[in-house]
Amino acid sequence: MTALFEPITAGQLALSNRIVMAPLTRNRAPNAVPTPLMAKYYEQRASAGLLITEATAISHQGQGYADVPGLYAPEQIEGWKRVTAAVHRAGGKIVTQLWHVGRVSHTELQPGGGAPVAPSAIAAKTKTVLIKDGIPTFVETSTPRALELEELPGIVEDYRKAALAAIEAGFDGVEIHAANGYLIDQFLKTGSNQRADAYGGSVENRARLLLEVAKAVADAIGGGRTGIRLSPVTPANDVVDADPQPLFTYVLQQLAPLGLAYVHLIEGATGGPRKIADRPFDYATLRAAYHAAGGKAAWMVNNGYDLTLAKKALNDGADLVAFGKSYIANPDLVTRLKQGGPFNAPDKSTFYGGGEKGYTDYPALVA
Known part of the structure; x- marks a missing residue:
């Protein structure tokens, strides 16, 4: 039986346990620059085997929410250096x-107030967050424009540069966000990609951008320092694919090498049900296909995991288990899981935006 608290090596990442802090957007980086408060937040949670930072924009164009961090300007790299140094002092490992x-x-978040970009000019039926006078406000997303074919190499290059910037900032690696209805996922799925060129139509074409990005990042910093996040059937941010399996x-077969x-x-x-009635998906078959293609990456599972589900997942073949909202209110989640609680309840009113309240002021257990 594989124990949740056993160490594991994932590529070049030597992890002290199999508990991962999932990425959690918290909107506390004004002007897209990581702050000392963020360094404290991540340091408090460094007992996780691996910390994955909140989603971090690779470019100004890649920004979609107010006060989320970036990794495309010198001051952002310097801000992240404080974060990674704090985590490493505490004995943790962290990827961005x-x-x-x-x-x-939203146009307010884009360079020059321009339209957001997408594979096709189809608006997402979802909302983003703008912060006015310190108050987070949910607003409808703006209608995007379709990316021109000649723009796509620049997108790939932005990912490559951001990966190199992450290593400069002291991160142990990076995770490519190809999930939850964001750009790469938009290219993957039929509901958001109606292109008729080399990046639309067939499975191979719709996967092209993801695979180009993954190869560029792995070539730049090493595959052993690169992870990727996928969400085959999530309806998050108004995405759907006609045949995801x-x-x-x-x-996964193409990522294996x-x-x-x-x-x-x-x-x-x-953040919702683990099974969707009208979107069945066989994750075990997917993992088997990846392994059959020669893939050796650690297999990380995510969505609503508690201690019981995590143990079962490891017994069923997973290698790592990501915990999301549990980490908001429980900086010492590893200790709490080991002893079966107690667990702090999160204050939802402080999830997005603000200062230390609901961010760095949750108590740890007294030894």
Whole structure:
């Protein structure tokens, strides 16, 4: 039986346990620059085997929410250096999640007030967050414009540069965010991609951008320091694919030769049910296809996991288990899981935006 608290090596990442802090957007980086308060937040949670940062924009165009961090300017790199140094002092490992939101944005957040970009000019029926006078406000996303074919190499290059910037900032690696209805996921899925060129139509074409990004990042910093996040059937941010099983089987088969550190799978609806009645998906078959293609990355599972479910997942073949909202209110979640609680309840009113309240002021257990 594989124990949740046993160490594991995922690519080049030597992890002290199999508990992962999932990426959690908290909107506390004004002007997209990480702050000392963020360094404290991540340091408090460094007992996780691996910390994955909140989604971090690879470019100004990639920004989709107010006060989320970036990794494309010198002051952002310097801000992240404080974060990684704090985590490493505490004995932890940390990767950053590389993010381009695509159409899930607003003109107020885009360079020059322009339209967000997407594979096709189809508006997402979802909302983003703007912060006015310190108050987070949910607003409808803006209608995007379709990316021109000649723009796509620049998108890939932005991911490559951001990966290199992450290593400069002291991160142990990166996670490519290809899930939850953001840009790469928009290209993958039929509901958001109606292109008629080399990046639309067939499974191979719709997967092209993801695979180009993954190869560029792995070539730049090493596959063993690269992870990828996928969400085959989540309806988050208004995405849907007509036939996700063969799509993601192809994606995983193509990723297998890259020697990635881990594959991070969101099972079911992000933050919702683990099984969706009208979107069945066989994750065990997907994992088997990846292994049959020679893939050796650690297999990370995510969505609504508690201690019981986590133990079962490891027994069923997973290698890592990501915990999300539990980490908001429980900085010492590893200790609490070991002894079966107690667990702090999160204050939902402080999830997005603000200061230390509901961010760094949750108490740890007294030894």
